[in-house]
Amino acid sequence: MTLVDLGHLGLDEGAHIIIKHAIDQLPSGASVDICGTHPALRVHLRAWSRARGHAFEDVDEHGAVARLTRGAATGAQLRNSEPAGHASLAVPGAVVEHPPRHWGVAARGASVEQGGPDPFFALDEKWRVWSDDAPRLYAQAAASQWDPATAIDWEAPLQHGEVIEIAVIQVMTYLIENEVAALVVPARFIAQVHPHFREVMQLLAIQVADEARHIEAFTRRATLSGRSLGLSTVGGRQSLQTLIDEPDFAVSSFLLSVLGEGTFLSLLSFLEAYAPDRVTQRVAQLALQDEARHVAFGIGHLRQQLDHEPDLRARLVAAVERRHDALAQTSGLNDEVFDALVVLAAGSLDPNAIARGWASVQELQSDMDLGRRRRLARLGFAPEEAEALSALHTRNFM
Ligand SMILES: [Fe+2]
Numbered sequence: 237m238t239l240v241d242l243g244h245l246g247l248d249e250g251a252h253i254i255i256k257h258a259i260d261q262l263p264s265g266a267s268v269d270i271c272g273t274h275p276a277l278r279v280h281l282r283a284w285s286r287a288r289g290h291a292f293e294d295v296d297e298h299g300a301v302a303r304l305t306r307g308a309a310t311g312a313q314l315r316n317s318e319p320a321g322h323a324s325l326a327v328p329g330a331v332v333e334h335p336p337r338h339w340g341v342a343a344r345g346a347s348v349e350q351g352g353p354d355p356f357f358a359l360d361e362k363w364r365v366w367s368d369d370a371p372r373l374y375a376q377a378a379a380s381q382w383d384p385a386t387a388i389d390w391e392a393p394l395q396h397g398e399v400i401e402i403a404v405i406q407v408m409t410y411l412i413e414n415e416v417a418a419l420v421v422p423a424r425f426i427a428q429v430h431p432h433f434r435e436v437m438q439l440l441a442i443q444v445a446d447e448a449r450h451i452e453a454f455t456r457r458a459t460l461s462g463r464s465l466g467l468s469t470v471g472g473r474q475s476l477q478t479l480i481d482e483p484d485f486a487v488s489s490f491l492l493s494v495l496g497e498g499t500f501l502s503l504l505s506f507l508e509a510y511a512p513d514r515v516t517q518r519v520a521q522l523a524l525q526d527e528a529r530h531v532a533f534g535i536g537h538l539r540q541q542l543d544h545e546p547d548l549r550a551r552l553v554a555a556v557e558r559r560h561d562a563l564a565q566t567s568g569l570n571d572e573v574f575d576a577l578v579v580l581a582a583g584s585l586d587p588n589a590i591a592r593g594w595a596s597v598q599e600l601q602s603d604m605d606l607g608r609r610r611r612l613a614r615l616g617f618a619p620e621e622a623e624a625l626s627a628l629h630t631r632n633f634m
């Protein structure tokens with residue numbers, strides 16, 4: 237006979253944990269004797285056992301006050317549950333193709349008791365969200381989080397003149413609104429992803445945190461010399477609004493991550509190269525590292541989705557054309573931004589310098605186009621198709 241001695245511990249003080257552990261070790265129908273000196277022990281044990289389907293018996297031998305016999309109903313909760321895949325991706329089938337709604341926020345790998353809420357997740361099919369790269373990209377993202385307060389030497393001197401500083405501020409003003417759009421878009425989709433696809437949800441969340449830091453770093457750089465921010469144009473905001481309004485996850489990833497953030501890789505490299513001061517150079521460099529991950533996830537999951545949904549390619553083409561038509565009447569890139577980029581590359585208003593700056597911005601644009609075509613090729617677009625699509629991409633870059 238198993239004997240459990242509770243000492244003076246009562247069931248209102250956690251004694252049930254000890255008893256439960258002892259009973260869990262027993263086969264159904266086996267008994268355990270409970271010893272203890274708590275004055276209400278017998279009364280509490282009787283109620284506790286009844287609630288859990290164990291037989292209770294008064295005893296008064298070798299210091300025991302009660303004998304509990306394990307009932308058949310023990311573990312009913314567990315038997316009435318199902319495993320929600322597996323926590324570890326190393327286990328084959330850990331991530332299921334179509335997790336049921338009622339798994340809801342349960343941990344992947346938990347035993348999920350039947351019943352309960354039945355939440356709706358629009359993105360509840362693996363092929364629509366998953367990328368085998370997501371866990372690696374998440375780990376990489378978590379390891380690369382930087383603190384704007386310490387990662388950038390905000391005390392580094394600004395030795396350039398006012399013309400250059402105003403150009404930096406205009407570019408930062410433009411970057412900030414693009415970063416806001418890049419934050420809002422994944423933020424909207426996070427709540428639509430079934431939490432079973434944990435790594436994707438986490439990756440999108442950390443992407444949102446990345447953009448929050450970019451907004452902070454660019455704002456801080458823009459205000460570093462105490463001047464007002466630059467111009468935000470209707471055309472820029474209209475272009476970004478078409479991204480924010482896109483309801484489809486695949487199309488949105490394509491427009492924002494593959495084409496927009498992809499184009500920004502060239503822009504941030506350009507800023508890093510032509511930055512007139514160490515702060516600007518560093519914020520561009522840090523944002524660039526993060527953006528490369530955002531682009532990688534967009535390409536990764538779209539590649540997997542394209543394998544599953546061959547029609548997707550036509551939908552993506554249609555989306556680029558639709559966006560181009562919607563923006564045809566707008567001016568595209570803010571003239572002030574274009575000119576600011578020329579001035580940054582020129583370094584001064586000297587005519588020869590401006591000519592060089594102008595050429596550098598032309599080069600930047602062809603670099604952007606080349607990058608887009610390369611990424612489109614990775615998604616399986618034929619060269620002519622990639623060329624045509626790249627040419628239709630918004631003049632606002634993002
Ligand atoms: Fe960003």
Ligand SMILES: [Fe+2]
Nearest residue numbers: 418497527530
């Ligand atoms: Fe981004």
